[in-house]
Each structure stands twice: as structure tokens, then as C-alpha cells.
Amino acid sequence: MSRADVCVVACAEAFRGDGEILAAGIGGPITTLGARLARMTFEPDLLTTDGVCHLTGDDPQVTEGWLPFRDHLWLVLTGRRHVFMGASQIDRSGNTNISCIGAWERPKAQLLGVRGAPGNTVCCPTSYWIPRHSPRVFVERVDMVSGVGGPLLRRVVTNLAVLDLRTPDGSMRLVSVHPGVSVEEVVDATGFELVIPPDVPTSRGPTEEELRVLEALDPGNLREAM
């Protein structure tokens, strides 16, 4: 069991209980494998895509539906999509930024633009995959609110830990640390004060069945590149 396996399982767990909605992943194999792993094990009604405009079957080579961009955007408005997005910055309330660094009026670094983040985060459950947990990403205040934090934010999975907003005031808490990671490491890599429960569990690894599925879904081990 590798760190990547733990991260894929942590992403898959985000989709638990979602039912017949689209499980989408942005930012590489960890999130898309998480969606497919959830579908092939404990959440069989999930819909998945090929990352373009085909809804894929249990066999990813099979096309079971069509989802061009216009329908994708429409689907978001119905709330029937749970996406793993990336974030260049995220704050304690779960607001995220993918638009630009520095003052918006004349940014130090122009990034992607807000893309679909504003709509995704007010219409649909949203999670985040942050491959490098660091104080540059976990900041006191994001420069441009692209994704809106709040109760629709399900979980944040990083290379070190799992976090969410299930605290009385909706500020970010540590849910679990990945095997081999200490709470202190996560605290040091976070640029704001996290809510830390008295006992922080360890993120679970894949079961034997999940590992079998994962190896079938990713025989080339692309997930190890994270």
C-alpha cells in the first residue's frame, strides 16, 4: 500500500452516499481513480466520464452517455455532480482560488481564471485534491474567491491528510493523517490554525478488494506520479 493508494481511497470515500450523480475528477489520476474505485466498489450508481464528453460504463471503454460541455454546465445547476477540483489557494472557510495570485486588478501571476468554480461550489457537492500540502496553498486569505466555501464542501484530500469543514463555525478541521504522517507535519504545512480533534485517526488504506480493483483500473501505476 502506497501513499498514492491512500490518497485514491480518501478521494473515493468522498463519494460515499452520493448515489446516481456524476463523480468527476480534475487534476490527474488520483481523483479520477477515486471516482472509478468508488463506483466499482461501494457506490455502484455513480456516473463517471472519460474527462471529455463521454459518460463511461463500468468498463471505461464503454460509452453509456453523452455529456458535452453545455450539458455538463447544465448538470452542475441540478446539483447532480460532485467534482474534485484543484486549488492554488484555500483558506480556513474552504474558499479557494484558481484565478490569479496578487491583486486581481493587476495580478502578480494570472492563473486559469475562475472556470466553473463559483457555480460548482454553490450548486453541487465539491471536494478538493491538493497534491502538495503547504503554507503557500493553505493560506489565511485567498487572493480571489473562485470556489465558495461552506456546507457543500465535502472534503479536502492532500498528500498528507484529509480535512473537512464539519465544525460548529465551519472552519477547517483535520479529519485524518495518512499513514506515516504526524499531526505536527500537517500543522506546519498549513498557513492557518486548523481545528485538531483530541484523537486524530490514520487515513485508511485500500481493502484487499479495493487494491484488486485499483490495480485493474491503473495497471501502469500512473497514480504513483500523484
Place this chain on the structure above:
Amino acid sequence: MTAAEVAARIESGMTVGVGGWGSRRKPMALVRALLDTPVTDLTIISYGGADVGMLCAAGRVRRVVAPFVTLDTIPLEPHFRAARQQGSIEFVEYDEGMFMFGLLAAAHRLPFLPTRAGLGSDVMRVNRGLRTVRSPYTEEDLVAVPALTMDVALVHLNRADRRGNAQYLGPDPYFDDLYAKAATSCYVSCERVVDSADLLKEGPVQSLLISRAFVTGVVEAPGGAGFTSCEPDYGRDEAEQRRYATTPWLEYHDEQG
């Protein structure tokens, strides 16, 4: 028509919508023709890619209206980035769904359409002209996305007949039909002009995306989306896109002749 003839109809200060999405089925032959004119001060409405990047690099743009500008496999568009960081363009930054509602509003000749997308985000802070509207039925406040009307729309499709009936054969129509309906004049470039009688030999009736009622002119431009993709006629030319993204603009543009 030729691409140059289309470009000659575009005047400084106009609002130009560009079809496609990111680095997919962009009307690059028409965009490159525009670079050969002295036109400047344009407002570009686009799910942006190299169309926005080239026009910014060439100093033709006053304002960009977009939810993103990306080359897909190269996430950050270098020339758009530089223009933003130098402060040389205005940016109207919308959510992707808001942007679609702006196109839909214009295509329906409505002043705006309401949506939840954008609420709570800094899109509302940085776009000072954006207003909310209260639902008369539910008391809910919604973003009133203004119609993205445009003087000219430029789109690239797989096939068209001479009169402007245009057909897509790839997996995604993107929003090209909405651009056509939102514009005062829409110009279609295509991989191949075919007889009207042959359109349905190319694809099913549902692939006839744009009616000639919304098209002012047709340009036959084989390869006219390159280096962006135009499935199924060709995929993205990744090597050429990399060269575009890594070569200084003047050098790149000079090489194009």
C-alpha cells in the same frame, strides 16, 4: 468568402465572439486573418484559448470576457497571462455557467438571465457592473447575467454548404450555435464546403448545428482550426502548440509570414 474578406469586415472597437472551447475547434484561420489587419481595441468574448492569446500578444484587445483562457494541455495561456500581468487589457471574469447564460440571454434577445453561479464568489466583487435580481416567486437573490451580445461571431465547423448551413462532426458542439445566434453577423469557417444535398451524407441531421439564417458568410479553410483540435478531422497539433507557447510572439508571428 476568404478569411481576409471576413477580417476586413471587422472594425476597431467591435465586440467579437469566438467559438470553440480552450484549445478545441477555434477558428484560427479567421483569427490569423484578423492579425493581418490594423484592427485594434477589440472586446473578445470567448471560452478562451490561443485566439485570445494571439490577439492579446498582437495588441489588438481592449477587453477580454471569459471564464478562463487555457491551451488545455498547457494549462496557462502565456500571452493572455502576460497581458494581465502587464495590466494591458481589461478582464471581465465570469464563471463558465454564467458565461453560458450570457450567451443564452443574447441568443434569446433577453437583457439577462438569472443564475446562482457566481453568488458568494469574488466574481461579484471584481465585475463592478454585475447586478443581482430578486426572484418574484421565491424571494431568492440571483445573479442577473447580462446578455453577451456581439457584433461579430467567428466559429469553425467541420462542414458547411455555401449558404451557411454548418455541421459539426466531432463529439461536442461547444457553444458555436449560441455565438451565431448572439451575434449581429456570424462568419463560419469550415474544413470543407459541400453541396447542401451532401450534408446528410457527412453526418446525421442533429449534426446540423447552425442554420444559414444566422450566418453571414462561409469560408472554406481546411486545417482552419489548427493547431487547436477539430475532431474527427484532426486532433490538436501539440508540437505546434508547444512551439507557439514557448516562442516569443514576434518571432512566432514572423515565421507565420
